[in-house]
Every structure is written in C-alpha cells, then in structure tokens.
Amino acid sequence: MIRGAIRLALAGAGISYAIDRLLAEQSKHAEPEPIRSLIVIDAPIDRVWAALAVVEDQPRWMTEMKAIRMLDEGPIGVGTRAEADVRMFGMTVTDPVTITEFDPPTRYAISHDGTFTGRGVITLEAGADGTTTIVRWEEVLIPPLLPHLGALAMTPALSAIFQADLGRFKELVETGFVGD
Numbered sequence: 001m002i003r004g005a006i007r008l009a010l011a012g013a014g015i016s017y018a019i020d021r022l023l024a025e026q027s028k029h030a031e032p033e034p035i036r037s038l039i040v041i042d043a044p045i046d047r048v049w050a051a052l053a054v055v056e057d058q059p060r061w062m063t064e065m066k067a068i069r070m071l072d073e074g075p076i077g078v079g080t081r082a083e084a085d086v087r088m089f090g091m092t093v094t095d096p097v098t099i100t101e102f103d104p105p106t107r108y109a110i111s112h113d114g115t116f117t118g119r120g121v122i123t124l125e126a127g128a129d130g131t132t133t134i135v136r137w138e139e140v141l142i143p144p145l146l147p148h149l150g151a152l153a154m155t156p157a158l159s160a161i162f163q164a165d166l167g168r169f170k171e172l173v174e175t176g177f178v179g180d
Contacts, residue, residue, distance in 0.1 A: 031118070032151035034138040035159050039166040041133045043173050045126040048133040049105030051173045052122060055082060060177075061168040064088045064161060077102045088161070089154075117142045135169070137162060 041048050051057070055076060059065045064086055071081040080099045085092060093115050101109035101121065109121040118140040125134040139162060143150035171177075 031140055031142060032148060032155075034140045035155055035162055037137040037139075037159070037162045037166050039135050039163075039170050040127065041135060041170045041173050042131065043133060044130055045105050045124050045133045048124055048135065048173055051169070052108055052124070053102075053104065055080075058084075061172055062165045063168070064165075066092070071096075089157070112141065115144050117144075135166060137166060 053076060055070065056068060059068060065084050066087055067085040069083045070076075071083060072079075074080075076099065078099055078101065080102075082097050084095045084097065086095045095116065096113045097110040098113060099109070100111050100119070101107050106124050107121065108123075109119065112118045112120070120137070120139040123136045125136070127133060139158070141151065141154065141158065143154070
C-alpha cells in the first residue's frame with residue numbers, strides 16, 4: 001500500500017514537472033501572464049490614492065494579508081520595504097515586498113521578493129467627470145516549485161480573490177472608512 005502511494009506520488013511529480021517544462025517552453029520562459037482586476041470607485045482619484053497609499057491599512061481590504069510590517073522609516077516611496085504575513089490556500093508565508101513605483105495619484109507598484117516572487121501594479125485613472133476613479137490591478141505571482149504550472153493552477157482562485165479585494169477597497173473608500 002505504501003509502495004503504491006509512493007509510486008503514485010513519484011509519477012504525479014514527474015508528470016507535473018513535464019507539464020511545467022512544456023508550459024515554460026510554450027511561453028519561451030517568460031513569466032506567467034498577470035492576473036488582471038478592475039473596478040470603478042465612486043470617489044475622486046485623490047481620495048482613492050490617499051486610501052491606497054496607506055500601506056498599513058491594506059489588510060483591511062486584502063483579506064489574505066493578515067499583517068504588514070514596514071521595514072523602513074520615513075515617508076513611503078520607491079525603495080520602501082515591508083513584510084506581509086499572507087495566508088492563501090491554507091499556507092501562511094512572509095511576503096517581503098519593495099515598492100518599485102510610487103507616482104501619486106496614478107501608479108503604485110511592488111516587487112514580491114520572497115518564497116513567491118513576482119510583481120504587482122495598481123493604476124488609477126480619473127473617470128470622465130472626475131467623481132469616479134478606474135482602478136486596475138495587475139499581479140504576477142510565481143510559486144517556488146513548478147512555477148508555470150503553479151501559476152496556471154492558482155490563477156482562477158487568485159483572480160476571484162483579488163477582484164473581491166478590490167470590491168472591499170471600493171466599499172471602504174466610498175463609505176469613508178479609509179483614505180480620509
């Protein structure tokens with residue numbers, strides 16, 4: 001029984017590795033496609049940016065982020081580092097991040113520098129009349145094992161999670177519970 005389970009596990013690992021290599025070859029070893037989310041918030045861009053730029057408040061709307069610790073003192077900007085405790089798929093990992101772009105009030109980007117590598121960027125665009133803001137979020141997360149297969153497998157769940165996060169962010173901004 002145990003030998004059969006071991007053989008099955010080894011066969012599964014071999015097949016998974018082969019699929020990951022095939023996906024890597026098909027993508028010419030490029031990073032996985034970003035997970036894209038979008039929402040329109042009924043608030044002007046400056047108010048949305050004010051909420052987004054409060055990094056310490058991100059666990060209020062990113063439910064998978066359980067805590068965040070700023071590693072650098074002073075104002076937030078390019079090069080600022082933080083660590084987040086993130087729980088997804090039953091695993092908790094520490095996600096060290098570095099802010100790579102900070103362009104008020106339109107662009108905020110980070111690099112993921114831990115077990116899961118990658119990048120994220122949130123862009124804000126004022127709506128036509130200035131009373132709304134279009135929020136676009138692109139995230140690339142690359143798992144440490146079987147990166148291409150893992151990213152492909154995670155995408156549907158993460159897409160739903162990130163869209164729900166934006167929905168919570170929208171609610172918090174529109175009700176005045178963040179960014180004021």
